[in-house]
Amino acid sequence: MSDKINRRILFSRLMVGNPKKEDFELIEEPLPEPGEMQLLLRNLYVSIDPGSRDRLSGRDSYVPAKTLGEVMDTQSVSQVVVSRHPDYQVGDIVAGYHGWQDYAISNGKGLSRVDSGLGPISNAIGVFGLPGLTAYVGIRKLLKVASGETVLISSAAGAVGSIAGQIAKIGGAYVVGIAGGEEKCAFSKKVYCFDEMIDYKSESNINEALEKACPKGVDVYFDNVGGEILNAAVANMRRSGRILICGQVAEYNIEPAQRIGLRDVSAFIGKRLNMRGFVVLDHSEFFDEAKNTMADWIKNKQLIVREHIVEGLENAPQAFCGLFRGENFGRGLVHVADPSQ
Amino acid sequence: MSDKINRRILFSRLMVGNPKKEDFELIEEPLPEPGEMQLLLRNLYVSIDPGSRDRLSGRDSYVPAKTLGEVMDTQSVSQVVVSRHPDYQVGDIVAGYHGWQDYAISNGKGLSRVDSGLGPISNAIGVFGLPGLTAYVGIRKLLKVASGETVLISSAAGAVGSIAGQIAKIGGAYVVGIAGGEEKCAFSKKVYCFDEMIDYKSESNINEALEKACPKGVDVYFDNVGGEILNAAVANMRRSGRILICGQVAEYNIEPAQRIGLRDVSAFIGKRLNMRGFVVLDHSEFFDEAKNTMADWIKNKQLIVREHIVEGLENAPQAFCGLFRGENFGRGLVHVADPSQ
Structure with missing residues (x-):
């Protein structure tokens, strides 16, 4: 897989006022290699969260302030592409915080298995996220x-x-x-x-x-x-x-x-x-019940879920900026890739 | 008692900004006569409450806004001077809301007996008020x-x-x-x-x-x-x-x-x-315990009570204005009269 490219969107400029596309930078890197007890994940969906904004000004919020040059670590639904971890197999679908990039390395910490019986896998970081x-x-x-x-x-x-x-x-x-x-x-x-x-x-x-x-x-x-x-x-x-x-x-x-x-x-x-x-x-004690x-x-059609899905990882920054202009209508997600069988 | 005078301090001008002495008016009226089932009370202490301010601008707060020309109805400790009510006798000391005046008529509603065993009677509208x-x-x-x-x-x-x-x-x-x-x-x-x-x-x-x-x-x-x-x-x-x-x-x-x-x-x-x-x-379910x-x-000197007592009913307005300049130091009270035996 060494000929493959990993696109990553970094937080590259401290934000003042409304977020701008130019506050982010898309870079390309070689695909990372998972080590012992690690996984290589391919992101399928990543999220667009208004709450991210509060830590892009250099101030701590309920999570610490982000530092420049870090990848935007929003929520993600991913598929295991390489597994060197006994608990996961290639093909597994997992939710985590792997954000705005095509591929990520995980040691399994903070991952949860996506129960596809509950609904479309994107729901794992929407109504079930x-x-x-x-x-x-x-x-x-x-x-x-x-x-x-x-x-x-x-x-x-x-x-x-x-x-x-x-x-x-x-x-x-x-x-x-x-x-x-x-x-x-x-x-x-x-x-x-x-x-x-x-x-x-x-x-x-x-x-x-x-x-x-x-x-x-x-x-x-x-x-x-x-x-x-x-x-x-x-x-x-x-x-x-x-x-x-x-x-x-x-x-x-x-x-x-x-x-x-x-x-x-x-x-x-x-x-x-x-x-x-x-x-x-x-x-978290209420999560399973919820x-x-x-x-x-x-299932009973008492609760209707609407997702606002943007196509293509490269469009994540402008979708994020659009959030603050009220352009989203439903859960904001970016579709990065489809799961393979 | 028809030759006696009742001094009353009225709220006479809607307040803008800091309260001023001129927002109040002192008038003199003949002593009122209690009717059947009523009491004539002589005020001994009346209170100076910062909380009164919020309803002197014409806006409702947790009590309705006061209208112009009303007597300032702060807390009071009073003595029964005439009783035409079976539950009270001449000489009884009671706490209520009879405010900035020498005398008031009460039908007994909202009155509570002052337990002089707890401390000085002024405490009834301070630490026990x-x-x-x-x-x-x-x-x-x-x-x-x-x-x-x-x-x-x-x-x-x-x-x-x-x-x-x-x-x-x-x-x-x-x-x-x-x-x-x-x-x-x-x-x-x-x-x-x-x-x-x-x-x-x-x-x-x-x-x-x-x-x-x-x-x-x-x-x-x-x-x-x-x-x-x-x-x-x-x-x-x-x-x-x-x-x-x-x-x-x-x-x-x-x-x-x-x-x-x-x-x-x-x-x-x-x-x-x-x-x-x-x-x-x-x-109020906690008042007796408190x-x-x-x-x-x-009694054990674990709790120290300090009162800021101003002499003379006529000085209530300036004491009230002084509250907002930080001039009070302890519970703000006006001493109006001493109890008679």
């Missing part, structure tokens, strides 16, 4: 959303929000979503069956739009974006409302000192609000 | 501060903060207080036995001062002030840190749209922070 698990654990285990509650979800047509909203609906909540653009809003109402959708791109006053869409006020806000929408949500929260901070896409591109943040902290007293930050990796329950829902 | 109960319930019941944790307290020489910090110390925490001025800081270290004090008036960089005073980071922030100090606390919180929002004195005088608020909401994800707003009136436990601590 961090986005879906975040939605399930957030709505069912941390927020404990009850039937009849009003649940507000931002980035509602996205990878996490679309699943979170549907899980809240399955539990009997009244679900209001916020997304950008007519198409996403119409789709979310029709296919995800959300009760109301707010198109933040066409609304001049999010606060009033929220007031109208949530006539009883908001019991639960599942926040993927932060910024002005978080502030409007706080203004519309009911007494004892709960806010789960899952993502802050609107704030990642802004230096901390310039961030909009949350203006009216006094409202937390008046309304007895509770706000909590959340990383699903802390709650995967099995969501697989059942998908 | 809302400030002390807020401190006790906050530290012991909601934050559940554990031994060895680092607890940061703002407005640490004030009515709530001084009690909260001492209760955290009794529970074995490492307590760092923030207060304004050398005298308050020295007193809090010496008398309240706080481990470290930060004088926010002399520190040019609160963030660095916190880093130095809390070398392990902050586990619990008991927030009475909000604003820049809240932001510095968030920057110094440890993983899974808890923030209890009890007061926002630094923000009450600022229109919501101009408030500093909380800038770095992303830190809530990275550090899995939890922030909760709190009004002690929701937790009063009895604190009375024991006071």
